[in-house]
Amino acid sequence: MLAGLDDIAGIAHEPDGTPVGVVALTHGAGGSRESAMLTALCDQWARRGWLAVRYNLPYRRRRPKGPPSGSAATDMAGIVEAVATVRGLAAGPVIAGGHSYGGRLTSMAVADGLEVDVLTLFSYPLHPPGKPERSRTEHLPRIAVPTVFTHGTSDPFGTIDELRPAVDLIAAPTRIVEVTGARHDLAAKTLDVPALAVDAALDLLG
Template sequence: MTVDASLAPIDGIAHEPDNTPHGVVVLTHGAGGNRDSPMLVKVCDEWASRGWLAIRYNLPYRRRRPKGPPSGSAAADRAGIAEAVALARTLTEGPVIAGGHSYGGRQTSMAVAGEGSEAPLVVDVLTLFSYPLHPPGKPERARTEHLPRITAPTVFTHGSADPFGTLDELTAAVALVAGPTELVAIPGARHDLGSKTSNVPALAVDAALRLLA
């Protein structure tokens, strides 16, 4: 893992492969977390082991304050995501994959969908971990309006015990996405995707590579 000066604008940390990278993956964190989330570290390690440059980075609100929930404009966070993808494109001639955990994944998906007046963010694969389909216990508040505008291949990695959406609810939401999709179900996992029986990073990376192919 390295902290490179070129990653300073996105407060990023790179996981470098042994040889020339096949492409670049940029991943960000959930609402209460940061780039050092154990899940992000493990997923980036997995991507690097497959020959990809993997970067985990902090969203703009986390760059402003080390703790606490998202503050300020979600549009500003999406601008930070677009900045990370633009930076990734300067580092490779290969594919660029983007996504994140929970809030970070949701905002990345909204950027890819072209939320509001924003131009759609172009990525080769979108990879979402624990997509927060609705607030816990409030399935009527589904966060799905933008999903039909997503045309990029999209992976949803989701735990069967996640209070932010059941697997049945998520399956219905995934069907709204216009592009190719794959749902990676993790039995027994909650929102943090911790599992003693499933290799979550490997399963998620496998799915992303299938969609890329």
């Protein structure tokens, strides 16, 4: 096992040959590193030559099921730890992000100074379902790194029309990958969502 992965409950997807860079991805509020989407994303990154790690947030390391317990600050500290661990596994650019809750907390950590080259967010939870007045965008203007939002057009946590002005708050290059018909889980019958998301991140990386 690669050094430090036990500490962050991480699973590595290794490329053939020397990695181009490293990717750290985490899960949503009810999920874990075993998410089918995280697995597919990390497989896609590894095929492109990157070392990709899917890891559990601290609350999920404490108990195998259930919603987040404890503080968001503790989970954010776990993200900072995980990115530092993954950064130490190979040279090259660092890409980090996650699904829903995990992506939101990663974006908050980046807004607070966590250094990454690209932020990649899946089903960013703009607001609780049915409560658009409770927007979760206050930290977005402090994000200064290229950011990809991969988002379903039927996501109850925010419409594409709601997402666009939120994305515009970020003072760095951004991309929105629209997944037609997909809900919060980003399941799509005709689109290769991992490939589209990785393409967008690599495009922003330049």
